[in-house]
Amino acid sequence: MNRQKIMDSLNDIDERFILEASPAVRTNKTIKAKQVKRIAWAALAASVLLFAGVLFALSHGIGSKDPAQSASNDESGSVISEASSTVSGSEVSDPGQASEASPSGQASSGETGPSGAESGSSEVSSAQPGNSDSEPTETPEATPAIDPDLPMITVPAFINQGMFFEGRMAYEAEELTTAGSPWEMTDISVLPVFRSGRTGADGWSSYALEEEEMRARLAEAADALGLSVTSAETSASGGITAATEDGTITVTPDGTVSYLQPAGHPLPEEYHFTSRDTTPEEAEAVMAYLLETYADFLGFEEPRTMLQYDYTYGGECVRRYYAYDAADSATGEAAGAAGDPTAAGLLNSCLRYAHFSPDDFGNLLSIRLCDGLACAEKIGDYPLITAEEARAAVLAGNGLTSAPFDFPGADYIAKTELVYRGASQYEDAEALLPYYRFYVELPDTSGLPMQIADGLKVYGAWYVPAVQPQYLAS
Amino acid sequence: MQDSQIVDLFWERSENAVAAASAKYGKYCFSIAHHILGNAEDAEESVNDTYLGAWNAIPPHRPAVLSTFLGKITRRISIDRWRKRTAGKRSGGQMDLALDELTDCIPTLNNAEQAVENAVLTQTLNRFLSSLEAEARKIFVQRYWYLLSVREIADGLDVSESKVKMSLMRSRNRLRRLLEEEEVSL
Numbered sequence: 001m002n003r004q005k006i007m008d009s010l011n012d013i014d015e016r017f018i019l020e021a022s023p024a025v026r027t028n029k030t031i032k033a034k035q036v037k038r039i040a041w042a043a044l045a046a047s048v049l050l051f052a053g054v055l056f057a058l059s060h061g062i063g064s065k066d067p068a069q070s071a072s073n074d075e076s077g078s079v080i081s082e083a084s085s086t087v088s089g090s091e092v093s094d095p096g097q098a099s100e101a102s103p104s105g106q107a108s109s110g111e112t113g114p115s116g117a118e119s120g121s122s123e124v125s126s127a128q129p130g131n132s133d134s135e136p137t138e139t140p141e142a143t144p145a146i147d148p149d150l151p152m153i154t155v156p157a158f159i160n161q162g163m164f165f166e167g168r169m170a171y172e173a174e175e176l177t178t179a180g181s182p183w184e185m186t187d188i189s190v191l192p193v194f195r196s197g198r199t200g201a202d203g204w205s206s207y208a209l210e211e212e213e214m215r216a217r218l219a220e221a222a223d224a225l226g227l228s229v230t231s232a233e234t235s236a237s238g239g240i241t242a243a244t245e246d247g248t249i250t251v252t253p254d255g256t257v258s259y260l261q262p263a264g265h266p267l268p269e270e271y272h273f274t275s276r277d278t279t280p281e282e283a284e285a286v287m288a289y290l291l292e293t294y295a296d297f298l299g300f301e302e303p304r305t306m307l308q309y310d311y312t313y314g315g316e317c318v319r320r321y322y323a324y325d326a327a328d329s330a331t332g333e334a335a336g337a338a339g340d341p342t343a344a345g346l347l348n349s350c351l352r353y354a355h356f357s358p359d360d361f362g363n364l365l366s367i368r369l370c371d372g373l374a375c376a377e378k379i380g381d382y383p384l385i386t387a388e389e390a391r392a393a394v395l396a397g398n399g400l401t402s403a404p405f406d407f408p409g410a411d412y413i414a415k416t417e418l419v420y421r422g423a424s425q426y427e428d429a430e431a432l433l434p435y436y437r438f439y440v441e442l443p444d445t446s447g448l449p450m451q452i453a454d455g456l457k458v459y460g461a462w463y464v465p466a467v468q469p470q471y472l473a474s
Numbered sequence: 475m476q477d478s479q480i481v482d483l484f485w486e487r488s489e490n491a492v493a494a495a496s497a498k499y500g501k502y503c504f505s506i507a508h509h510i511l512g513n514a515e516d517a518e519e520s521v522n523d524t525y526l527g528a529w530n531a532i533p534p535h536r537p538a539v540l541s542t543f544l545g546k547i548t549r550r551i552s553i554d555r556w557r558k559r560t561a562g563k564r565s566g567g568q569m570d571l572a573l574d575e576l577t578d579c580i581p582t583l584n585n586a587e588q589a590v591e592n593a594v595l596t597q598t599l600n601r602f603l604s605s606l607e608a609e610a611r612k613i614f615v616q617r618y619w620y621l622l623s624v625r626e627i628a629d630g631l632d633v634s635e636s637k638v639k640m641s642l643m644r645s646r647n648r649l650r651r652l653l654e655e656e657e658v659s660l
Contacts, residue, residue, distance in 0.1 A: 003573050006599075007553065007573065007618070008553070009595040010599060010618055010619055011553075011619075013603060013615070017600075017615050018545060018615060021613075023626070252535075258485075258533065260533055275488070312493075320479075357486045366486075
């Protein structure tokens with residue numbers, strides 16, 4: 001039936017439209033817009049009441065003896081009028097957050113994090129009506145310099161999907177550390193920002209590799225692994241999977257190359273390679289072996305191992321094996337923010353890394369080579385805020401999170417790190433930019449739908465864009 | 475748990491994969507299935523079949539967006555289940571209403587010589603959706619992808635029901651014109 005054909009074809013529409021319309025999505029913007037609307041209605045109601053009160057007072061001659069004194073003593077009136085002026089300012093920022101973001105009360109807020117600039121403008125606008133004698137020179141001094149060559153960046157919205165959110169689980173905060181991660185609170189002051197799609201000849205953005213590019217990656221991978229492709233097929237989602245004499249190689253439109261050996265590839269006996277019970281020393285040893293054995297496939301100039309722990313809800317430890325290329329040249333022109341090798345390492349470890357998976361018997365099951373920059377275009381190198389500034393922002397309630405919890409407070413911050421977020425985690429992934437990520441212990445997880453093992457702590461992820469706020473459009 | 479980690483669990487053939495996917499997206503998939511089927515028991519079965527579908531598809535697939543990957547499977551399974559269940563009868567749910575409304579989109583000009591693949595129609599739908607304003611697009615997708623009722627859409631977007639209805643009518647007319655212009659036969 002015709003209409004059912006439309007219904008069927010709708011199933012495969014672009015994922016961005018589905019995400020955009022997801023009824024589960026409650027972005028900060030949506031929530032804020034609703035709050036603003038409520039505040040605006042409340043302000044309107046308050047104004048009407050005030051107006052009625054003034055009319056009543058005038059008609060009954062109240063306060064007519066000394067209007068000036070009456071106005072200065074009328075606390076309720078001044079509160080309402082102040083609230084009204086704040087509401088107009090709060091259409092761009094939350095006044096409650098503004099006061100927290102700038103405890104000093106200064107209009108200067110360039111140092112208070114992403115929302116600082118908004119907070120500052122809110123305070124200035126609300127201060128103007130009643131404080132005409134305040135020093136007007138503060139604002140120009142506080143305005144941060146903007147490089148006109150750097151476009152404004154729209155921060156992708158975060159998805160809030162009810163009780164399900166990004167986070168990690170651990171028994172102790174120390175376990176959140178990723179051994180080998182390139183960022184250890186070093187002084188990175190500039191990092192590149194990317195547009196997640198690349199502009200094609202037709203002017204449209206493309207978020208996927210062309211088929212010939214995928215086939216080239218496939219051939220390159222097979223060659224590096226010393227395998228021959230016996231057959232290849234394209235899946236409905238656009239990926240190409242090739243069968244070889246020893247496993248399959250899959251290239252997906254986002255540039256990921258995966259080598260899968262369904263039966264598992266046995267490793268030499270001296271190595272112990274499992275998800276559950278491999279010690280850190282054993283993990284380091286097996287990764288050294290794998291990085292050497294698959295060096296051609298990985299193509300890393302300076303391979304580095306990253307080892308991570310996670311836990312199942314039942315409290316079982318799961319080890320994850322990652323590697324990345326620390327070489328500055330690995331990211332080509334894209335990297336190198338100011339030729340900083342740490343910056344290149346950070347970029348590669350977050351967006352262009354390899355993941356090794358064992359099977360249940362200690363064999364190598366798969367190697368996945370991710371390339372989060374496969375279809376990305378560099379926008380520019382942007383100056384960053386410091387970790388302390390980001391911390392101030394998150395404490396002021398300006399962190400972005402998918403966790404359905406209020407920020408519990410500074411004492412619960414367990415870990416801070418500088419990262420890029422992958423495109424797939426966004427509702428709208430137009431920009432790939434660095435963030436400070438805070439793992440925050442959630443003190444009360446009793447409302448979560450899953451059963452969590454005794455003693456296992458849940459840490460929600462809060463993010464603050466690391467790019468200086470004057471370059472952020474939202 | 476991040477999506478990439480859940481996908482890793484599927485790749486590793488870990489039994490935790492389904493548990494993790496269920497914990498994170500179970501509610502989302504159930505909501506999609508329930509809107510189509512209007513019955514909790516059937517919806518639950520569709521969601522369980524979704525995990526089986528994901529288990530069979532990953533690997534070799536590596537979905538970029540896990541929520542929509544699972545959501546698409548749920549939607550397809552639920553529509554199939556609805557068809558089998560109703561077999562030509564009207565169930566009185568959102569699916570009947572949505573299908574009735576989509577009749578408006580069928581072009582009167584029907585080129586019988588042109589056999590159009592579903593993929594081509596999907597491309598046309600993508601172009602159509604790209605051409606809509608963001609709000610109209612959300613309304614259209616919420617109605618015909620998520621099968622939400624007009625009232626649910628209005629509540630969720632904080633607009634009136636009449637605005638939603640008007641937006642849907644305009645979008646359907648626009649889609650019909652586009653299908654006519656491109657001589658898409660259905």
